[in-house]
Amino acid sequence: MISTGTRNLQHSMEKIIEQLKSILGDSGVLTGEDISIRSAGWGLSDNIAAKAILRPQSTEEVSHVLKMCHTANQTIVTHGGLTGLVRGSFSRENDIILSLERMNRIEEIDEINRTMTIQAGAVLQTVQETAETANLMFPLDLGARGSCTIGGNIATNAGGIRVIRYGMTRDLVSGLEAVLADGTIVSSLNKMIKNNSGYDLKQLFIGSEGTLGIVTRAVLRLQEQPKSQNTAFAAINSFGAVIAFLKLMHRELGGNLNAFEIMWRDFYRLVTTPPAKSQPPFSEEYPFYVLVESLGTDQVKDTEQFENALQQAITQSLLADAIITNSRSERNKLWQMRDDVGQLFRYGPVIIFDVSLAISDMEAYVDDVRRQLNDRWPGNHCFVFGHLGDGNLHIVVAPGIDDVKVRREIEKIVYSPLKAIGGSISAEHGVGIDKKPYLHHSRSEMEIDLMRRIKQALDPKNILNPGKIFD
Amino acid sequence: MISTGTRNLQHSMEKIIEQLKSILGDSGVLTGEDISIRSAGWGLSDNIAAKAILRPQSTEEVSHVLKMCHTANQTIVTHGGLTGLVRGSFSRENDIILSLERMNRIEEIDEINRTMTIQAGAVLQTVQETAETANLMFPLDLGARGSCTIGGNIATNAGGIRVIRYGMTRDLVSGLEAVLADGTIVSSLNKMIKNNSGYDLKQLFIGSEGTLGIVTRAVLRLQEQPKSQNTAFAAINSFGAVIAFLKLMHRELGGNLNAFEIMWRDFYRLVTTPPAKSQPPFSEEYPFYVLVESLGTDQVKDTEQFENALQQAITQSLLADAIITNSRSERNKLWQMRDDVGQLFRYGPVIIFDVSLAISDMEAYVDDVRRQLNDRWPGNHCFVFGHLGDGNLHIVVAPGIDDVKVRREIEKIVYSPLKAIGGSISAEHGVGIDKKPYLHHSRSEMEIDLMRRIKQALDPKNILNPGKIFD
Numbered sequence: 001m002i003s004t005g006t007r008n009l010q011h012s013m014e015k016i017i018e019q020l021k022s023i024l025g026d027s028g029v030l031t032g033e034d035i036s037i038r039s040a041g042w043g044l045s046d047n048i049a050a051k052a053i054l055r056p057q058s059t060e061e062v063s064h065v066l067k068m069c070h071t072a073n074q075t076i077v078t079h080g081g082l083t084g085l086v087r088g089s090f091s092r093e094n095d096i097i098l099s100l101e102r103m104n105r106i107e108e109i110d111e112i113n114r115t116m117t118i119q120a121g122a123v124l125q126t127v128q129e130t131a132e133t134a135n136l137m138f139p140l141d142l143g144a145r146g147s148c149t150i151g152g153n154i155a156t157n158a159g160g161i162r163v164i165r166y167g168m169t170r171d172l173v174s175g176l177e178a179v180l181a182d183g184t185i186v187s188s189l190n191k192m193i194k195n196n197s198g199y200d201l202k203q204l205f206i207g208s209e210g211t212l213g214i215v216t217r218a219v220l221r222l223q224e225q226p227k228s229q230n231t232a233f234a235a236i237n238s239f240g241a242v243i244a245f246l247k248l249m250h251r252e253l254g255g256n257l258n259a260f261e262i263m264w265r266d267f268y269r270l271v272t273t274p275p276a277k278s279q280p281p282f283s284e285e286y287p288f289y290v291l292v293e294s295l296g297t298d299q300v301k302d303t304e305q306f307e308n309a310l311q312q313a314i315t316q317s318l319l320a321d322a323i324i325t326n327s328r329s330e331r332n333k334l335w336q337m338r339d340d341v342g343q344l345f346r347y348g349p350v351i352i353f354d355v356s357l358a359i360s361d362m363e364a365y366v367d368d369v370r371r372q373l374n375d376r377w378p379g380n381h382c383f384v385f386g387h388l389g390d391g392n393l394h395i396v397v398a399p400g401i402d403d404v405k406v407r408r409e410i411e412k413i414v415y416s417p418l419k420a421i422g423g424s425i426s427a428e429h430g431v432g433i434d435k436k437p438y439l440h441h442s443r444s445e446m447e448i449d450l451m452r453r454i455k456q457a458l459d460p461k462n463i464l465n466p467g468k469i470f471d
Numbered sequence: 472m473i474s475t476g477t478r479n480l481q482h483s484m485e486k487i488i489e490q491l492k493s494i495l496g497d498s499g500v501l502t503g504e505d506i507s508i509r510s511a512g513w514g515l516s517d518n519i520a521a522k523a524i525l526r527p528q529s530t531e532e533v534s535h536v537l538k539m540c541h542t543a544n545q546t547i548v549t550h551g552g553l554t555g556l557v558r559g560s561f562s563r564e565n566d567i568i569l570s571l572e573r574m575n576r577i578e579e580i581d582e583i584n585r586t587m588t589i590q591a592g593a594v595l596q597t598v599q600e601t602a603e604t605a606n607l608m609f610p611l612d613l614g615a616r617g618s619c620t621i622g623g624n625i626a627t628n629a630g631g632i633r634v635i636r637y638g639m640t641r642d643l644v645s646g647l648e649a650v651l652a653d654g655t656i657v658s659s660l661n662k663m664i665k666n667n668s669g670y671d672l673k674q675l676f677i678g679s680e681g682t683l684g685i686v687t688r689a690v691l692r693l694q695e696q697p698k699s700q701n702t703a704f705a706a707i708n709s710f711g712a713v714i715a716f717l718k719l720m721h722r723e724l725g726g727n728l729n730a731f732e733i734m735w736r737d738f739y740r741l742v743t744t745p746p747a748k749s750q751p752p753f754s755e756e757y758p759f760y761v762l763v764e765s766l767g768t769d770q771v772k773d774t775e776q777f778e779n780a781l782q783q784a785i786t787q788s789l790l791a792d793a794i795i796t797n798s799r800s801e802r803n804k805l806w807q808m809r810d811d812v813g814q815l816f817r818y819g820p821v822i823i824f825d826v827s828l829a830i831s832d833m834e835a836y837v838d839d840v841r842r843q844l845n846d847r848w849p850g851n852h853c854f855v856f857g858h859l860g861d862g863n864l865h866i867v868v869a870p871g872i873d874d875v876k877v878r879r880e881i882e883k884i885v886y887s888p889l890k891a892i893g894g895s896i897s898a899e900h901g902v903g904i905d906k907k908p909y910l911h912h913s914r915s916e917m918e919i920d921l922m923r924r925i926k927q928a929l930d931p932k933n934i935l936n937p938g939k940i941f942d
Contacts (some may be wrong), residue, residue: 195899197913203674253770255726297725427665442668457928
């Protein structure tokens with residue numbers, strides 16, 4: 001009996017693969033070793049498991065495939081650039097992967113209305129560079145720019161280093177096209193800034209991590225390229241001064257404030273100590289360091305404005321030390337220091353957190369987390385940095401022990417305090433699988449129930465990215 | 472039989488009113504004349520029809536009421552400030568109205584994290600003024616500020632005059648609380664700029680015109696108050712020059728560009744001719760007039776920047792004439808001219824349109840609409856103005872005939888061309904009842920189907936604002 005069952009399963013699987021090949025062509029369907037040689041994603045040691053990897057070339061192909069899978073109750077996991085950090089693209093042997101790697105065309109750039117229409121598999125950096133050729137700018141920017149896709153950015157509502165000025169991915173998308181679980185193509189390729197003709201359907205798909213539909217195309221909003229850039233790096237003696245400095249920069253730079261990044265001393269020390277290549281601009285004696293940047297339209301005037309703001313901060317004794325630059329090479333050095341996250345792995349396996357909380361709660365929260373970690377694992381390393389202007393901290397813990405129980409304990413220490421202070425377990429990385437057990441720290445039962453209602457309405461058979469965000 | 476039926480109905484209605492009074496108190500339930508003396512809304516000649524007007528004082532009361540109505544299949548229409556323009560708050564004798572007029576508290580202003588938590592019945596102007604007392608700013612601004620409520624702004628995703636800089640209501644709300652049709656309270660009172668812990672539920676309610684839930688509270692994002700303001704008014708000889716001028720201002724003012732309003736000659740003439748009080752800054756000979764404004768952080772430097780940008784536009788022959796001011800009284804005069812929409816009623820009943828479309832399509836579109844109107848009704852008046860920087864035009868037609876057939880014909884002329892060019896029948900006013908017949912000009916069958924799926928998931932009995940947006 002068992003062997004007959006296995007044969008039937010084998011047979012039905014072969015039949016599905018055959019049907020998929022008839023839709024996508026042989027090169028559109030990968031199986032066997034072509035799957036297992038692929039990495040499961042950035043920072044993961046395992047390779048992909050799946051029944052097949054599909055590589056459609058058009059929205060219509062995606063629709064055909066989904067219709068078929070829907071009828072067959074076949075689960076689908078969508079793949080972009082696989083740079084996520086919460087195992088949001090994880091698949092099992094019985095899943096089929098739909099990769100958008102062959103749907104990466106830039107379809108149109110509209111210079112007058114400042115939009116770009118793309119297929120969702122387009123790589124972020126390609127989009128940025130294409131905008132530049134038209135003297136325009138796609139403001140989304142993050143470390144994974146060279147491999148992450150716009151589809152993935154949309155699925156996770158990616159943030160990055162310019163949110164304070166330009167917003168998250170949600171704010172940079174004016175329209176999108178998605179294929180629903182049953183294969184229905186919903187094209188909402190709106191190009192307009194304002195459109196209140198019925199529900200804003202794109203909002204459903206942005207940030208829903210591939211669980212409500214597969215985003216196939218999008219209209220992106222572009223901006224004029226800035227013509228000036230000013231960057232400063234400051235050492236600060238108290239968190240109160242950091243908060244006051246942020247407010248001062250908001251007030252003095254207005255719409256030009258582009259980044260306000262914080263490093264706690266531990267992170268600063270990490271990225272300015274060999275083998276890290278960056279030289280420390282200041283000594284390690286200060287508790288906080290801030291990288292602040294403005295983008296504007298006139299280098300001379302904006303430098304004056306920026307220096308004037310810094311001068312006010314110094315006069316008000318907010319800064320212990322500061323350097324300021326508008327040279328590209330100096331600026332790059334500062335950002336390379338900030339972005340040298342490879343150093344985080346120096347002390348063995350790490351757990352990467354991405355929380356957000358009110359700025360006024362941050363100091364006490366970080367102190368509390370750190371105290372608990374030190375009490376429990378005296379030899380641990382904990383690094384704290386992030387996008388302070390967005391209320392977003394990255395906390396990276398290297399406990400010195402690679403053990404799943406320890407991981408759970410640390411997660412509890414980091415996530416548990418967030419509920420009482422209205423913080424979020426995920427500022428910009430999403431929930432995926434890794435943060436699923438902690439979703440209730442940030443969202444109520446009623447909220448999660450409503451998410452389930454939406455999921456049920458759009459994907460009643462639960463075939464799209466099953467097991468992600470909530471059960 | 473009929474009279475028994477009526478008696479039963481009468482009886483069941485009395486029973487409902489009794490139950491409602493037991494929840495809300497006598498003053499919480501208006502009936503009879505207390506309803507019929509109330510106007511149905513701004514610009515409407517009829518008064519309200521409804522079974523009762525409920526005036527809850529807390530989210531819990533809203534929840535109790537909805538639970539009751541849900542069980543009784545009782546339809547509910549939510550009322551804010553009744554300043555909408557698409558009959559989105561229209562009710563019939565059998566509907567119950569839930570007015571948020573007694574839920575207008577400012578609950579908290581958080582100066583450090585720059586948020587304000589309010590009840591949805593709070594009036595926009597009160598919110599603006601409260602923000603000012605903390606040296607902060609709630610950027611949403613529109614003509615109805617003195618009577619429209621934040622709940623209504625959220626329900627319609629209101630736009631207004633600062634969208635180009637600060638975005639629509641959607642961009643200004645960081646969290647909200649809503650009561651679903653069945654009485655479930657979903658509190659997503661998130662205060663953070665970044666929060667990707669599961670679906671962003673607030674997006675469902677923003678812009679859904681009261682059809683998916685009743686918004687009871689919200690967390691608003693505040694901004695630092697600008698410290699400089701510069702305003703210019705320009706006459707322009709061609710639409711190509713208007714587009715080039717907008718691009719130049721985006722490039723030269725960057726994040727400081729706050730408004731870019733256009734008037735076609737007909738509107739300019741209307742608001743500068745008696746009985747209008749404004750004096751015309753220039754002659755009426757030009758086809759286009761633009762009001763442009765920047766908000767910044769340093770009056771001296773920003774005036775220099777603004778003047779320099781204007782000078783470039785003059786050098787490039789984009790402007791036929793221009794005046795520039797940073798005096799409050801001069802600025803107010805320019806805005807009073809722009810805002811003198813009362814003049815629109817000078818030639819009898821009007822039809823007000825609020826469309827959005829690509830800037831590159833605007834000139835041909837307006838010419839085409841105007842040509843059709845003139846061919847059909849030679850004596851008509853048509854006024855065109857709007858938020859050009861947002862791609863949003865208001866077209867106001869006074870045909871000289873008050874006839875529903877004529878109205879339908881004019882609507883067809885204005886809306887029909889939008890489908891081919893991807894425009895929207897509603898940029899910022901919503902759909903309500905008035906634009907429902909034209910929704911298919913802007914949205915596909917698949918999109919409308921998906922809206923219905925969402926509606927069905929959240930309000931399966933269709934008791935919330937029935938008959939609005941789509942059938």
